[in-house]
Amino acid sequence: MRGWLRIVPFNDPHESILTGQPRWWLRGPAGCRLLTIEQSRVHGEDIVAKASGLDDRDRAQALKGCEVMISRAQFPGAPAGEVYWVDLIGCTVRNPAGELLGVVTAVDEFGADPVLRLEAPGEAPGSSIQRLIPFVPAFVIEVDVAGRRVVADWELDY
Numbered sequence: 001m002r003g004w005l006r007i008v009p010f011n012d013p014h015e016s017i018l019t020g021q022p023r024w025w026l027r028g029p030a031g032c033r034l035l036t037i038e039q040s041r042v043h044g045e046d047i048v049a050k051a052s053g054l055d056d057r058d059r060a061q062a063l064k065g066c067e068v069m070i071s072r073a074q075f076p077g078a079p080a081g082e083v084y085w086v087d088l089i090g091c092t093v094r095n096p097a098g099e100l101l102g103v104v105t106a107v108d109e110f111g112a113d114p115v116l117r118l119e120a121p122g123e124a125p126g127s128s129i130q131r132l133i134p135f136v137p138a139f140v141i142e143v144d145v146a147g148r149r150v151v152a153d154w155e156l157d158y
Contacts, residue, residue: 003054007047007068010109018047021070028066083145085114093118093133093150096141101154102131116140116150131158 009016018024019040026033040049054060078084085107093101093116102118109115118131133139133152142151 003050003056003060005049005051005054005060005063006043007049008045009047013042013045013047016042016047017075018049018068018070021074023070024049024051025069025071026063026066027069028063033063033066083143087145088116088143088150091143091145091148091150093152093154095152095154095156099156101133101152101156102129104150107135108132116152 007018009018013019019042021040022037024035024037026035035054036052038050038052040047051060054063072084072086075084078087088104088107091104093104095101100120102120104116105119106117107114108117114135116133116135118133120129120131122128131154133154139153140150141153142149144150
């Protein structure tokens, strides 16, 4: 109503870092757009927000399906023993023997547990191999975000 946006967050809306942020980036088929947020609050299982310049339902409806993002600099510090998935992107992954398994290109959610998606050098020049490693303590031994490295109990031939 009156240009308010309804956002369905990936996590509990009460724990979402979207509320209270002054600027959101929306990414959709037409590219990215920066919004200045005047108000935002939890509403049931969703977040509702009023953006500057969106004063009617039709303009807000045109943004349906966009991905909502905020600057990484706006994230609060991660709790001890936890990491933001975005911080894993670009980390080098090796096994305990020191063999290069690849570089994290994404963290995917496939139901029960998140999965690290790796891009690894292939055998032929210019080729690459994708590896998927469950992001669980049974396989991920160490995460050093500052050092941009992950150690995983995984073999090259898995």
